[in-house]
Amino acid sequence: MEVPKKIIILGVTSSISIYKACEIIREFQKEGLDVHVVMTKNASRLISPRLFSTLSGNEVLLDLFEETGSPSISHITLTQGADLLLVAPATANIIGKFVSGVADDALSTVYMAADCPVVVAPAMNERMYLHRSTYKNIQRLKSAGVKFIEPDKGYLACGDEGLGRLASPREIVKKCLKFINKATSLNHKCVLVTAGPTREFFDPVRFISSRSSGKMGFELAEEALRRGAEVILISGPSHITPHRGIKLIKVQTAKEMRTEVMRSFDQADIVMMAAAVSDFTFNTKAKQKIKKRELSKNIKLGRTQDILAELGRKKGNKILIGFAAETEDLKKNALEKVKEKNLDFIVANDVSKTDIGFDSDENKVCIYYKSGKSVLTDKKSKLEISQIILDEIEDIIGEKSG
Ligand code: CTP
Numbered sequence: 001m002e003v004p005k006k007i008i009i010l011g012v013t014s015s016i017s018i019y020k021a022c023e024i025i026r027e028f029q030k031e032g033l034d035v036h037v038v039m040t041k042n043a044s045r046l047i048s049p050r051l052f053s054t055l056s057g058n059e060v061l062l063d064l065f066e067e068t069g070s071p072s073i074s075h076i077t078l079t080q081g082a083d084l085l086l087v088a089p090a091t092a093n094i095i096g097k098f099v100s101g102v103a104d105d106a107l108s109t110v111y112m113a114a115d116c117p118v119v120v121a122p123a124m125n126e127r128m129y130l131h132r133s134t135y136k137n138i139q140r141l142k143s144a145g146v147k148f149i150e151p152d153k154g155y156l157a158c159g160d161e162g163l164g165r166l167a168s169p170r171e172i173v174k175k176c177l178k179f180i181n182k183a184t185s186l187n188h189k190c191v192l193v194t195a196g197p198t199r200e201f202f203d204p205v206r207f208i209s210s211r212s213s214g215k216m217g218f219e220l221a222e223e224a225l226r227r228g229a230e231v232i233l234i235s236g237p238s239h240i241t242p243h244r245g246i247k248l249i250k251v252q253t254a255k256e257m258r259t260e261v262m263r264s265f266d267q268a269d270i271v272m273m274a275a276a277v278s279d280f281t282f283n284t285k286a287k288q289k290i291k292k293r294e295l296s297k298n299i300k301l302g303r304t305q306d307i308l309a310e311l312g313r314k315k316g317n318k319i320l321i322g323f324a325a326e327t328e329d330l331k332k333n334a335l336e337k338v339k340e341k342n343l344d345f346i347v348a349n350d351v352s353k354t355d356i357g358f359d360s361d362e363n364k365v366c367i368y369y370k371s372g373k374s375v376l377t378d379k380k381s382k383l384e385i386s387q388i389i390l391d392e393i394e395d396i397i398g399e400k401s402g
Contacts (some may be wrong), residue, residue, distance in 0.1 A: 089123035126162030214238030312342030
């Protein structure tokens, strides 16, 4: 049976380096991929769409409102089967549109409709590239999971020397092929992630909880989804809205989280317990609000069940990852937890530092394995940390299967 060709959507914008897009099409074709070009109006003032349709063998999408005679909606149909959207060359303008959600032409609309990985290869004058607006926009897109292929240094169209030349077509295609492979690296795996805090109520109004925004767990869930996994996210209260491809189960208490984790455990291949599950709960919950003068006689703290330790006892062949937020003796405490809870590894971070961890978009973690092996990261975005964690998990899968 013939394997269907992978489909690339190549977005082309009006940078002088637009001619390199022709070579990008050829390089993809040499690798056996099918390329569909989407152009901005300004790009079509530099190169005729006919050149791209001839080279790619596919119609070019330029005008969303053109009469095609087809009842289907072109930008939606195009994105449905795509394996990757590459924008090369990408101007500062299209990057700005992607960030702000403006969808006023074919390419920005395709970006909004795309479910596949998105790669952007910018090309512009150095001053524009280093402008703080461009820098901020790139950071924001990166934190939304868009990959960037940095431009090279060299001779620019405006006559300046500097940073801003489109990366070489070969380099761009090589990186895109890697991203496509990554997008399927967890295909047929079910990943269960927990996130956020739990709340333990002692009356209808008050509760105790742990500090946690849920960001780390949500990033892990989204990264697993980008790698092709089926993802179940069980989360305590959090303001984050996950990608629509993730099955979100909302819980409040540690007991509810345990019930939901146990319900999904059998189908999971990989479990990451990133939730800050409360260790304490109240023995009774008052039906009415407790009056302050009666507080002491009504409140008795008890322990919750340790969900992760319970999973460790029935782990089998599953990959089980824990998290440890520590304020002292990081290594010692983390290693104890790896052993006690029968984990593949634990992701530990020092929460006494105020610039990372809680509520922050950044973190610095150390991954400890049972064997004593450890992987220390620099301070990085939680998205990048999630990529490191999932790379480690993929290594474990590789070792198990090979
Ligand atoms: N955990 C859990 N159930 C609990 C408490 C914690 O599943 N009732 C999980 C967390 O999701 C985390 C790991 O266990 O992945 C470690 O949690 P942490 O609070 O750091 O450690 P504890 O085992 O609770 O120990 P201590 O509070 O004494 O540090």
